[in-house]
Amino acid sequence: YRYSGRWSAAGRGRDLRLFILAIGGVATLVHPVSVFVAILTVALLTSAIVLRRIWISWNYSRRPNPLMGTTLKAVIFDFDGTITDTMPFLSGLAVNLMTENYAISNEEAGRRYLETTGADFGSQIEEIFPQHPRNRGVVATMEASKTRGILGHPLFDEVVPTLMFFKDRNIKRFICSSTQEAIIRQYVSKAGIDDLLDGCFGYRPGFTKGQ
Incomplete structure (x- = not known):
């Protein structure tokens, strides 16, 4: 479900809070305490929105069927x-292949692999090592190893x-x-x-x- 309403919907009230901070900044020309008042007001507004969303979520979760009333198809x-929990296996396999075939550290290989996760491995390797001559062989090895390893999870x-x-x-x-x-x-x-x-x-x- 989505939060709805003037104050609870995602993204609502942000402009108002920024406006309050801006007014507080300008009002310091009159008195420095204006900044404190502006920050306090923003904190109270933010907390109220969070509490409202928590209440909505809690109330919604207590229903017999949380999906009731939705158009989920x-x-x-x-x-x-x-x-299945294959990510540690895939990450380890990918990092080993990258460090064995390219000039890259374990830490960098792990970071780059996770950054590109979601694409197929061939696209990941091509993005990390564009047009490298070893790419095709590395991808073939990865796919063969994935077949053997994933089925056991x-x-x-x-x-x-x-x-x-x-x-x-x-x-x-x-x-x-x-x-x-x-x-x-x-x-x-x-x-x-x-x-x-x-x-x-x-x-x-x-x-x-x-x-």
């Missing part, structure tokens, strides 16, 4: 780090109950990932959750995550 889940405990929750409410469920689609399909079949999903989409030539 489908839920799309990421795969790595959402369905268990589901998060919350995955099946969550998928069942949405299925019972006739809300469609999908997985969309930058990992190769063939690997995703193998995994969901091996994990026994293919009947809880309406579709799985992953990277394949000509079809990236954003599509």
